[in-house]
Amino acid sequence: MAEPRYRGDRLLNLLTYAVLVALAVFCIGPVLWTLLTSLKEESEIITAQVAYLPSHLTFDNYARLWSQSNYPTLIVNSLAVTAMTVAICVLTGTVAAYAFSRFNFPGRTQLMLGYLVIRMFPAVLMIIPLFILLRNVGLLDNRFGLAVAYTSFLLPLYVWMLKGFFDAAPKELESAARIDGSTRLGAMFRIVIPIARNGLVATSVFVAIAAWNEYLFALMLTTSEGSRTWPVGLQLMIGEYNLPWGMLAAGGMISIAPVIVLFAIVQRWMVAGITAGAVKG
Amino acid sequence: MATLSLRGVRKRFGTLEVLSNIDLDLEESGFLVLLGPSGCGKSTLLSIIAGLEEASGGDVLIGGRRVNDVHPKDRNIAMVFQSYALYPTMPVARNIGFGLEMRKVARPDREAAVQRAAELLQVNHLLERRPGQLSGGQRQRVAMGRAIVRDPDLFLFDEPLSNLDAKLRVEMRTEIKRLHERLKTTIVYVTHDQVEAMTLGTRVAVMKGGVIQQIADPQTIYEKPANTFVAGFIGSPAMNFLAGTLEVEAGTAVLRHASGALRLPGLTEGTGAAGKPVLLGIRPESLSLGSGAGAALSGTVDVVEPTGPDTHVLLDVGGQQVTARLGPRTGLVHGDEVTLAVDTAAVSLFDPETGLRL
Amino acid sequence: MDDAAFSRRKFSVGGPPAGWSRWNPARWLGELSETRYWMYLLLVPSLVLILGIVLYPTLYGVELSFQIMRLNRPGGNHFAGWSQYTRMWSDPVFWLSLRNTAIWVTATTIIEFTIGLVAALALNRNLPGTRIFSVLILIPYFLPNVVAGNIWALLLDFRVGVLNDILVRLHLLGAYKAWFADPNTAMPAVIVIEAWHGFPFFALLLLAGLKGIPADLYRAATIDGAGRFAQLRLITLPMMRTIIAAAVILRVIGLVNSPDLLLILTQGGPGRATQVLSLYAFQTAYKDFNFGYAGALSVVMFVLLMVFAWAYVRFSRVNEE
Numbered sequence: 001m002a003e004p005r006y007r008g009d010r011l012l013n014l015l016t017y018a019v020l021v022a023l024a025v026f027c028i029g030p031v032l033w034t035l036l037t038s039l040k041e042e043s044e045i046i047t048a049q050v051a052y053l054p055s056h057l058t059f060d061n062y063a064r065l066w067s068q069s070n071y072p073t074l075i076v077n078s079l080a081v082t083a084m085t086v087a088i089c090v091l092t093g094t095v096a097a098y099a100f101s102r103f104n105f106p107g108r109t110q111l112m113l114g115y116l117v118i119r120m121f122p123a124v125l126m127i128i129p130l131f132i133l134l135r136n137v138g139l140l141d142n143r144f145g146l147a148v149a150y151t152s153f154l155l156p157l158y159v160w161m162l163k164g165f166f167d168a169a170p171k172e173l174e175s176a177a178r179i180d181g182s183t184r185l186g187a188m189f190r191i192v193i194p195i196a197r198n199g200l201v202a203t204s205v206f207v208a209i210a211a212w213n214e215y216l217f218a219l220m221l222t223t224s225e226g227s228r229t230w231p232v233g234l235q236l237m238i239g240e241y242n243l244p245w246g247m248l249a250a251g252g253m254i255s256i257a258p259v260i261v262l263f264a265i266v267q268r269w270m271v272a273g274i275t276a277g278a279v280k281g
Numbered sequence: 282m283a284t285l286s287l288r289g290v291r292k293r294f295g296t297l298e299v300l301s302n303i304d305l306d307l308e309e310s311g312f313l314v315l316l317g318p319s320g321c322g323k324s325t326l327l328s329i330i331a332g333l334e335e336a337s338g339g340d341v342l343i344g345g346r347r348v349n350d351v352h353p354k355d356r357n358i359a360m361v362f363q364s365y366a367l368y369p370t371m372p373v374a375r376n377i378g379f380g381l382e383m384r385k386v387a388r389p390d391r392e393a394a395v396q397r398a399a400e401l402l403q404v405n406h407l408l409e410r411r412p413g414q415l416s417g418g419q420r421q422r423v424a425m426g427r428a429i430v431r432d433p434d435l436f437l438f439d440e441p442l443s444n445l446d447a448k449l450r451v452e453m454r455t456e457i458k459r460l461h462e463r464l465k466t467t468i469v470y471v472t473h474d475q476v477e478a479m480t481l482g483t484r485v486a487v488m489k490g491g492v493i494q495q496i497a498d499p500q501t502i503y504e505k506p507a508n509t510f511v512a513g514f515i516g517s518p519a520m521n522f523l524a525g526t527l528e529v530e531a532g533t534a535v536l537r538h539a540s541g542a543l544r545l546p547g548l549t550e551g552t553g554a555a556g557k558p559v560l561l562g563i564r565p566e567s568l569s570l571g572s573g574a575g576a577a578l579s580g581t582v583d584v585v586e587p588t589g590p591d592t593h594v595l596l597d598v599g600g601q602q603v604t605a606r607l608g609p610r611t612g613l614v615h616g617d618e619v620t621l622a623v624d625t626a627a628v629s630l631f632d633p634e635t636g637l638r639l
Numbered sequence: 640m641d642d643a644a645f646s647r648r649k650f651s652v653g654g655p656p657a658g659w660s661r662w663n664p665a666r667w668l669g670e671l672s673e674t675r676y677w678m679y680l681l682l683v684p685s686l687v688l689i690l691g692i693v694l695y696p697t698l699y700g701v702e703l704s705f706q707i708m709r710l711n712r713p714g715g716n717h718f719a720g721w722s723q724y725t726r727m728w729s730d731p732v733f734w735l736s737l738r739n740t741a742i743w744v745t746a747t748t749i750i751e752f753t754i755g756l757v758a759a760l761a762l763n764r765n766l767p768g769t770r771i772f773s774v775l776i777l778i779p780y781f782l783p784n785v786v787a788g789n790i791w792a793l794l795l796d797f798r799v800g801v802l803n804d805i806l807v808r809l810h811l812l813g814a815y816k817a818w819f820a821d822p823n824t825a826m827p828a829v830i831v832i833e834a835w836h837g838f839p840f841f842a843l844l845l846l847a848g849l850k851g852i853p854a855d856l857y858r859a860a861t862i863d864g865a866g867r868f869a870q871l872r873l874i875t876l877p878m879m880r881t882i883i884a885a886a887v888i889l890r891v892i893g894l895v896n897s898p899d900l901l902l903i904l905t906q907g908g909p910g911r912a913t914q915v916l917s918l919y920a921f922q923t924a925y926k927d928f929n930f931g932y933a934g935a936l937s938v939v940m941f942v943l944l945m946v947f948a949w950a951y952v953r954f955s956r957v958n959e960e
Contacts, residue, residue, distance in 0.1 A: 012764075012867070019761045020768075023754075024775040026835070030790045031778070033801060037793060050804040092684035099681035118689075119889070120944045121697055122896040124920040125937030128703065128930045129696035152692040155685060184677055185668050213783030215899050220925060231785040235903060238789065245793060252786040263781050264774055333858050354864035366859035370877035383864035427863075 031256075038062065038249035045245045061250035070225055071251060074233035077143060078212055078255075081229055084147035085154060085211040086204050092151075093158040094200065098188055100159065101166035102174075115156045126152060127220045134221060143227045149217050154207050161206065165199025166192065202269035205262050212259060230255050284309050285330065285435060285469065290339035292325055292491075299325055300491040303339065307484065310465040314482035316472060318514070322491040323471045324439055330469060331437055332356050344434055354383070359428035360437040363444060365420045367412035367427075374399075374408040377426045384431075398430040401460075418449045425457075429464065438470040442477065454480060475515050479503065487511045506629060509636040512562050518593055521603045523561040523578075524633065536561050540599025544576050545625045559639065562629035565593065568605035568621040576625045578603065582617040596621070704934035723935035732911065732919060733936070740915040743830060744894045748887060750834040755841025755886075760871075762842070763849045780839035788903035791832045795819070819905055822912035829913055833900055837893075841886055848882035849875065884955055888948050895944055916940050 037045055038061050040054040065071050100108065130149050131140065139145025173195070174187040182190065193200065215231040222228050228236075234251050237243040243251075285307040292300035300322045307313045315323040328334040330341060332353035341348050348356050359380070367376050375382070378395040386394075399405035402422040412420055421441060428436055438457075442450045458481055461468060472478055478485045479499045486496040487510070495507035506512035512520045525538030534545040536559070543561070568578070580598035592611050596603045596619065605621055613619060630639040704723055727733050762773050779787065794802045797817040806812035818828040852875060860870050876883075898918035901907065907914035907922070916936060924933035 013766060016761045016764050016766060019757060020766075020772045020776075023758055023761070024772055027779050027839075028775050030794055030835075031782075034786075034790045034793060046799055050799065050801050052801075088688070092688055095681040096685035099678045103678040105678050117945075118693055120892050120896075120941060120948070121693075122917060122920070122937045122940045122944075124896075124898075124917060124924060124933060125700045125941060126693070126696050127921075128924050128933055128937075129699040130692065132699070132930075133692075133696055148692060151688060152696070155688060156693075159685060183670065183673055209781055213781075213785075215784050216897065216902070216921070219902075231783055234789075235785055245796075245799065248789060249793065252789060256782055256786050259781055259783070260778065263778065267774055267777065331862060333861065353862045358862065360859065360862050362855045362859060364853060364855050366853070366855035368856065368860075368874055370874075370880075379860075379865070380863040383869065427859075 034249045035253055037245060038253045040246060042244050042246045061246040062254070065247045065250045065254075069237060069247075070233065071230070071254070073225060074228055074230040075254070077227055078229040078231075080143045081146045081150065081218075081227075082208050082211040084144060085150045086208050088147060088151045089155050089158040089207050090200075090204060093155050094162060094193075095188075097159045097162035097166055098192065100163045102171065115160055118156050123153070123216050127217060130217075131220055140221060141223045141227050146218060146221055146227060146229070147211075149221055150211050150214060153217075154210055157210075158203055158207050161203045162196075162199060165196045165203065168199070169195045198269045202266045205266045209259050209262060212255075284311075284342075284344060285313070285467065286340075286342040286345075287326075287330075288340040288342070290326070290329060290341060291337050292322070292329060292334070293337040298491060300329075300336075303493060305486060305493065305496055307467060307469065310467055312461055312468045312470065312481060312483045314470045314472060314478040314485045315488060316475060316478040316485055316514075317488035318473055320490075321488040323488050326488075327360075327437055327439055327469060327471050330435075331358055331360055357431075357434045358437060359431060359433040359435075360439065361421075361424045361428050361441045363440040365412075365424040365441075365444075367420055367423055369412050372409050372411055373404065373415070373423050376412065376423060377408075377430050380427065380431045394430050395426075398426040401429065402426045402456075417445050418453065421445065421453055422456075425460070429460070429466075434467065436466050436468045438468065440472055442472070442474070457481060475517070479515070487514060504627065505638070506562070507638050509560065509562070509631050512629060512631070516564060518565050518604045518606065520629075521563045521565065522631070523563060523598070523601060523603065525559065525561060527555050527557060527559045527630070529555045538599060539601065541579065543578060543623065545623075545628065546576065553639070558633050560631040560633045562631060563603070563623060564627060565604045565606035567624040567627045568603075568607070569624075570607060570611070570619070571622045576623045577620050578623060579618065579620045582613050582615055582619055585611070585613055585615065594619075700934045701938055702934075703930050704938045706931045706934075723932050724939075726932065727935055727939065732914065733916075735911055736914045736916045736919045739826070739911075739913065740895060740917070742826065743833075743913075743915055744891055746830045747833045747837065747894060748890055750830065751838040751841050751890065752883075752887070754834065754838040755845055758838065758842040759845035759849055762846055776842060777839040779836050780843075782836070784836070784899035785903055787836045788832065788900050791828075791835070792819075792904060795828060820909055822909050825905055825909055825912045829901060829904055832904070833894070836900065837890065840890060844882055844886040845879065848879040852878050880955070884951060888951060891947060892944055895940060 036054065039057045039059070040051070041056075041058055041060065044051045044054055099105075100112070130152065134140040134142075134145045134149065137145075139148065169192050173191050174184075177187040177191050178184070213231065214229070215235070218229045218232045219235075222232060225233075230251075234243075234248070234255070237251070238248055285305075287303050287305050290300060290303040291298070303326060305313070315326060317323050325334065329336045330343075332348065332351060336349060343356055343358070367373075368379065371379070374392075374395055377398055378391045381391045381394060395408070396405065399408055402425055404419060404422045404426060407415060407419060407423070412423065415423065424441070441457075442453055445453060454477055457470075460466075461481075470477075470481060482499055484496060485499050485502050487494045487502065489510055495502060495511045497505075502511060503515055506515065506520075509522065513522075523536070523538055523543075525536040525543075528535045528537055534555075536543040536545060538561075545561075571577075578596075578598050580596035580603060582594060583597050583602070584595040586593040586595070587609070589609070591609060592607050592613075594605045594607055594611065594613055596605060607613075631637065632639055705721070706723075758776055762769055762776070782790075794800050795816075795818045796803070797815055797820070800815065803812065803815040806816075807814065816824065818824050856874055857870060860874055865873065896917055898915060898921050901913055901915060901918050902921065905913045907918050917940065920933045920936035920940065923929050923936060927933075
């Protein structure tokens with residue numbers, strides 16, 4: 001829109017900044033408060049009078065959480081499940097997204113429509129049969145089994161987002177490569193994928209974050225510590241073992257640190273992919 | 282209708298000076314064309330006149346009133362955009378009448394005005410359609426209808442014909458000229474197409490780099506360009522520039538150039554530069570086959586381009602390229618040696634360093 | 640020549656570089672890629688996965704809804720016809736959950752849309768510093784439900800919640816409140832938390848929509864005399880109808896289908912004040928192991944969503960575009 005001209009516009013700019021600041025406080029304030037809480041002594045947290053600023057900062061909560069509970073195991077489990085989920089999606093979904101983007105085959109629109117219908121499936125509807133299915137195959141309460149379950153709702157999303165990124169890569173480059181003697185496979189790997197590299201990274205990060213955050217499926221499909229992921233573990237500690245606030249806050253901060261860092265790095269490309277995919281829907 | 286005056290208008294973006302010291306006056310019912318290549322600042326100047334952008338300095342006067350601090354909607358102007366900017370979710374009738382609607386004009390008056398404007402532009406059968414259902418030419422007409430319906434003092438056109446194909450462009454150009462003659466509106470028109478400028482404007486302001494190079498009526502700009510930029514920008518094929526030294530021999534000016542001397546008996550201006558290097562500007566149509574009254578150029582034919590009504594012949598004259606516009610059947614081919622007569626009354630002299638007219 | 644014509648040829652142009660041995664798998668794959676079946680081959684792995692872990696379980700789930708199946712009752716399941724559904728019809732908890740779901744989804748969507756629109760409009764002005772603000776504003780959406788829920792549980796805690804403290808100091812509240820224990824405030828509290836978590840989704844999609852509107856339209860409207868609010872109402876929002884529809888439908892689907900936040904914060908309480916359908920179905924499966932009834936509840940949710948999506952598209956004139 002036109003640059004600010006009249007006094008009315010300068011007022012609007014001020015209002016815009018006010019709105020942006022208010023929203024930022026609304027969004028980050030609670031997170032920062034939790035961070036602050038995680039660095040306070042437990043005694044300062046549960047006082048009758050809310051202590052806004054701690055008298056001193058301490059990493060006590062983090063240390064105790066890490067050493068006195070099974071939090072490390074939970075984190076490792078989550079890492080494993082997330083890694084496996086991303087691997088499965090990348091291996092099977094990338095080529096599928098490429099096929100959707102580049103080829104027009106019978107049933108293409110039906111399949112893409114099918115994706116939209118799949119999104120409407122309630123998680124609960126799928127969890128029950130998945131529970132039975134995984135139990136029969138012996139993959140219940142198993143990290144790999146959990147990864148397979150995650151791909152059930154993450155793979156369609158992965159293919160959809162990545163297709164959007166592939167669509168943005170011009171097809172002429174592959175035609176030129178093939179005239180130069182490359183096979184379709186070669187064109188795909190040597191030309192398109194490097195161009196869509198940003199999209200690939202953004203989509204993979206998106207899937208990784210979703211897998212890392214997942215609660216419902218993990219709750220239903222894991223029963224023991226061996227494969228439990230951190231969301232389930234943390235919530236369990238709160239509910240059944242009355243985890244003190246300080247350690248809870250510390251646990252939360254530990255687990256969202258990778259999410260925030262990853263998000264800040266790839267947010268620009270991720271935004272492009274989500275909007276491209278959702279708009280086409 | 283009102284007049285437009287710009288006094289010392291300047292525009293700066295950070296450290297970049299986009300418009301420098303723009304001074305111009307437009308009389309009532311005049312048609313001013315702002316002509317120039319991309320980036321010369323013409324669209325920015327139009328935005329400043331409209332009030333969509335603020336000038337960094339100088340005054341903008343519409344109808345004698347200083348409007349620098351006046352909101353666009355209160356300047357009594359209308360604008361037609363290159364992209365037409367029709368509201369896609371509204372039918373054509375509402376598009377045209379939108380300005381009236383915003384000014385709370387009563388519905389019957391509004392509808393009557395819309396009907397009049399639509400009839401004038403022959404789009405009254407499209408009033409119920411959406412812009413998406415119209416062709417490019419139809420959208421153009423609707424955009425113009427939206428502009429004329431409020432009967433404003435000043436009309437602003439921002440390259441309105443650029444998005445049309447060649448044939449449609451010629452049709453719409455005539456349409457705009459007809460509208461101007463009929464409604465006697467005051468118009469400022471931005472374009473990079475010099476044919477549009479020549480055919481439409483009563484005054485043309487040629488701009489480059491944010492500076493007005495020359496402002497005059499089209500014929501003056503064509504015959505007496507103020508500098509080499511204007512000379513080269515207007516006219517197609519472009520004016521030829523022959524480098525040489527000016528001498529005066531026996532009361533007649535003579536140009537000594539690389540492959541000979543050219544007598545210029547009809548030359549009336551610029552003779553004060555005798556003895557100095559000059560650029561002689563010769564338009565292609567000033568050259569004809571034959572040797573004339575001693576004012577002739579000889580050269581070797583390089584390329585022959587038949588256009589139908591004439592032939593463009595590119596010659597090599599002593600190392601410099603000269604284009605001549607000759608009749609349809611010349612019989613010339615590459616390599617021919619040919620002599621062309623020069624109409625010395627129609628030439629221009631320029632200083633090779635400043636580019637200014639002598 | 641397009642790919643279809645390419646694959647109709649009987650030979651492949653170019654091919655693998657000379658010097659590759661016959662048994663190099665890359666060469667074999669490369670030659671395979673020239674066949675007409677290549678595109679289907681590309682789809683096979685993901686298709687197999689989807690069929691196996693999405694379609695099959697879903698169909699099985701639907702089948703379960705027609706059975707009586709309790710996992711913890713040995714003796715197997717037997718076919719039960721429509722009995723699960725008739726049971727649902729006369730189940731008061733079902734109707735209560737349905738009502739709560741409607742309230743929850745409607746209120747949350749409206750709040751999220753409004754805040755998201757304001758955020759999108761503010762970010763679209765592209766003032767200096769917008770990049771940083773957009774990162775900060777989008778973060779709540781990418782936080783895990785577990786953490787988001789507990790962050791707010793901490794803020795609203797009856798004993799140590801800082802929001803309670805602030806509200807008391809501002810004299811908006813008499814004493815610390817147990818937000819999740821009072822049936823009148825539990826639902827509003829959860830709505831606010833879910834809105835906090837989900838509004839960036841709207842902000843994202845609406846921002847994309849805003850950027851698709853040509854700037855010239857606003858310039859023309861300014862000259863026509865339309866103020867900023869009129870421009871928003873008559874130009875911006877109508878042009879974003881499709882994106883708004885997509886965002887609303889996607890978000891409603893997400894809200895109806897996943898009980899995560901409620902599971903963490905209230906488990907449907909106090910009493911049944913925040914019991915929603917998805918939560919009810921989940922608890923039926925997870926706590927009672929009554930897979931048959933849970934399946935039926937889920938199927939009903941799915942059908943309701945399809946009806947909603949169809950109705951929205953049909954009646955919102957989106958298809959006019």
